[in-house]
Amino acid sequence: MGLRERKKLAAWRTIRSAALRLISERGFDAVSVEDIATEAGVSRTTFFSYFPSKEAVAFDLDPLELQQWRALLEDGVHDDRPLWEALTELFVDVARLLPEWLPVQKRVVQDCPGLANSARGSCDSFAPDLRAWISRRLPDGDELRTALVFNTALAAFMTAVEAWDPDDSFDELLELVRTCLRWAGAGLAHPVS
C-alpha cells in the first residue's frame, strides 16, 4: 500500500472521528459540515471529497476494513458450507466491521428516525459484492431468487443490528445475527423455530 494511499486513509479516519465525536456530543442535527471540517482541520470542500454527504460520514464503513472483508469473500472462506449457512457467516463477518462506533450510530438513529434510511445506505458498499456472490452460487444465476435471498438475509441482519442493545457484549450481537438468519432461513411461516 503506497504512502499516498495511507495518508488518504488517515485523513478519512481523522474526519470520521471528528464527526462522530461532535455528533455524539451535540446530536446529528446540531452539527454542521462546517463544524466537522473545522474540527478535523480541513476545509468544507475537502470534507466533501472524502464523503458524498453528511449522512455518509456517520454511516460509511472504513475502506480498509471493507477491503479486508472483500478479501474474505474472494477467498471463499465459508464456501464449504451450504449457501444459507455460508451467507450467515458472511453477515457475521460484516457485523465484525461495525464495532466501536455502532452505539453512537444507534443513538443518532434513535434521535432522528428519518436517518434510518441513510443508515441502510451503508449496506450499499458491500451489497453488490454479496449479490454477485449469491448469484454465482445459485443455479442459472436466477435473478429473482438472488434478489430475494439477498434482500431477506439483509433484512434479517438489519433486524439483529437494530435489536442489539449497546450495553450488551459484542458477542451478543454476533449471536443475534446468527439467530435471525437461522430463523429467516428456516422459514418464518412456521410457528417458532
Added chain:
Amino acid sequence: MGLRERKKLAAWRTIRSAALRLISERGFDAVSVEDIATEAGVSRTTFFSYFPSKEAVAFDLDPLELQQWRALLEDGVHDDRPLWEALTELFVDVARLLPEWLPVQKRVVQDCPGLANSARGSCDSFAPDLRAWISRRLPDGDELRTALVFNTALAAFMTAVEAWDPDDSFDELLELVRTCLRWAGAGLAHPVS
C-alpha cells in the same frame, strides 16, 4: 368526509400529479420544488405544508387509499388464515395501492439509485400499523420475532416490486408478491420451493 378535508385531498393530488408529470418529463434532479409548486398553482411554502420533502412527493401514498387499507387491517379481513398467509394478502393489498404511477417511480429510481432509500420511506406510512398487527398475533408480543417477521416480509415485498416489469400486467405484480412471500415464508435455506 367534510368539505375542507375533500379540498385538502384534491390539493394533495393536484400537487402530486404536477410533480410526477414534470418528473417523468425531465427527470427528478432537473425539477425543482419551485417548478412543481408553480405547475400546481401553489406557493413553495404550501408545497412543503403538504409534503415534508421533495422525495415525498414522488413516493408518498395517497392518503385516502392508505386510509382505506388501514380499514382493511382493522376489520381483520384476512384474520381467518394463518399468520404468514394473512400477512401475504395484506401485502398484496398494499401492492394494489401502487398502480398508476409505479412505472414512473421505478424510472426515477433507475435514473438516480440514491433515491432507492427514499423510496423505502413510503413504507413508513403503513409500517407501524402492520408491525402492531403482527405483534398482536404473536405469542407474548415477542419483539424480536415481530421485527424479524415484519422486516423479512417487507424485504420480500420490495423484492417483488423491484422485480416487476412495468410492461407486464398489474396482476403479474400481485402474483410476484405472492410468490416472493411464499418463498420467504417457506424458508430460503431450502434449495428451491
Added chain:
DNA sequence: ACCCAAAGCTGAACTCAGTACAAGTTCGCA
C-alpha cells in the same frame, strides 16, 4: 538533490432544499 506532473487542498461563489414566521385570505359554521 532536484524536477515535475499528478494528486490533493482550498476559498469563493453558486443553487436549491427545508424552516420560521408574520401577515393576509378563505371558508365552514353558527
Added chain:
DNA sequence: TGCGAACTTGTACTGAGTTCAGCTTTGGGT
C-alpha cells in the same frame, strides 16, 4: 352576517452539496 380556525403566501434565513480556478504538496524517476 360575522367569527374563528384553517389555509395560503412572501420573505428571509440556514445549511447541504457542487463547481472551479488556483495554490501547495509530494512521491517517483533521473
